[in-house]
Structures are given as C-alpha cells and as structure tokens.
Amino acid sequence: MAVDYRNGVSILLLVFYLPALATAVLLTVRHGFTRSSGWRFMIVFSLARILSACFQLATINQPNNTSLYVGYSVLIGIAVSPIELVALALLSRIATSINKFHKTPITTRHIQLAQLLNTVGLILSIVGGVNSGTNYHKDGRYVPQTLTKVGLGLFIASFVAILAFTAILSMSISHAEPGEKRVLLAVAASSPFLLVRLIYAAIFTYGLDYNFSALNGSVTILLCMALLEEIAIVLMYEGVGVTLRKVPKQDVAKGV
Numbered sequence: 001m002a003v004d005y006r007n008g009v010s011i012l013l014l015v016f017y018l019p020a021l022a023t024a025v026l027l028t029v030r031h032g033f034t035r036s037s038g039w040r041f042m043i044v045f046s047l048a049r050i051l052s053a054c055f056q057l058a059t060i061n062q063p064n065n066t067s068l069y070v071g072y073s074v075l076i077g078i079a080v081s082p083i084e085l086v087a088l089a090l091l092s093r094i095a096t097s098i099n100k101f102h103k104t105p106i107t108t109r110h111i112q113l114a115q116l117l118n119t120v121g122l123i124l125s126i127v128g129g130v131n132s133g134t135n136y137h138k139d140g141r142y143v144p145q146t147l148t149k150v151g152l153g154l155f156i157a158s159f160v161a162i163l164a165f166t167a168i169l170s171m172s173i174s175h176a177e178p179g180e181k182r183v184l185l186a187v188a189a190s191s192p193f194l195l196v197r198l199i200y201a202a203i204f205t206y207g208l209d210y211n212f213s214a215l216n217g218s219v220t221i222l223l224c225m226a227l228l229e230e231i232a233i234v235l236m237y238e239g240v241g242v243t244l245r246k247v248p249k250q251d252v253a254k255g256v
Helices: 005-031 039-058 066-078 080-099 108-139 146-170 181-207 219-241
Strands: none
Touching (some): 005 219, 039 080, 066 146, 080 108
C-alpha cells in the first residue's frame, strides 16, 4: 500500500507530537506530577496521538490487520479526555491562585468532580471502543456502542463544566497572582477549538454519519475539525506552560 492522504496526515502528527511530547515531559518535570499540575495528562495525550499515527502508518505494510485500524480509531476518540483534564488542571491552578486573596464559588473540589466525570467517561469510551472493535473484526463495520455514547456524553458534560468554571473564575481574575491570568486566557481561547472537536465526535457517535468517522470517513473533515483543533490547543497550553512559574509545594498540596 502506498502512502496516501490519511497516512500523510499521520506523518504530520508524528512531526508535531514528538516535540510536543518532549515539551510535556519537561513541563511535568518542572511543575511536578500532581494532578493540579496537569502536564502528565499532556504526556498521555501526546502519546495517544503518536501511537494512533503509528498504528495508521503500520497499515501500509499490514493493510488487512484490523487490530491496527481499531487501535487507531479508539485512540483518536478517547484522546479528548486528557485534553480536557489538562484544561481542568489549569483551572485548578488559577482557582487556587485566586482563592488565596479572594473567595470564589469555585474550589479545587468542584474541579475534582469534573475530573472524576471525565475519567469515568474515559473508562466507558475505552470499553465501548473495544466492543466496537470486536464487531469490526467480525463484519468490518465500526459502530459506536452505548458505552461510547455515554462516555462522549460525559466528555461533553466535562466541557460544559470547563466553560462554567472559566466564566465564574473570570469574574474574579483581577485577584489572581501576577503571571497567572494567562492560564485562564489559554483555557478560554482553547474552548472554541475543543467545541469543534466535540462536535466532530458527536456527529459520528450519535448521528452515525460515516463522513465523520475517524476510521474510514473524510480525512479532510478529520483534519479540519479534529486534528488541527487539537494541535491549536496543545500549542496554547504548552505555550503558556513554558512561561509559568513553578508553584510552591505548600500551594500544590492544596490543589487536586
């Protein structure tokens, strides 16, 4: 099998996410491995994108290996979860900063609940993806399962929580410590891109429009409504991350 459009997109992902992974590792080492830091989730996301690209490229030499196609599709779908977890971790950081000087309705406990919601969605999506993969092995059709639909619903709920937290915290952003306001700005600026990404997933998962299937749908739609959006989000988050100061240990202990 020759290198086609879809494989070319996978090569693009490798070119971008290998440096992105290195940056995420550096940010994790610098800021720590706590959940409030959030950069470990960027490592997970970058790895998911690298692996999905590798699975797709491996089909060049193994075009009949259905496991590669299933792995690619599952990784494309569930990677929304770690992106949202990074956003929630950044919101946890800014909430902690603001609450030092001004009481807000949002605490790290509220953000914890949203993270838990997201994690449950991730588990359901993985199980649903595996079940869809079993059917794909049998009849060659990759159909989203009920668990996948519920999982995506929880990702959408997490996104709504991100929007709500961002809006509420923005009302008290003047009380944030110097240099921390950019964190909220990054989350707010990334929200439209994340919305488009979720719309792409929802059209296939709930509407069964196979043009929006990551596995065998339109590569242009996948690129323009999912992959480029994710790249933009990663650039925003990691771009802000390299400018942030390291949070003192006593403040980290108060985070999630």
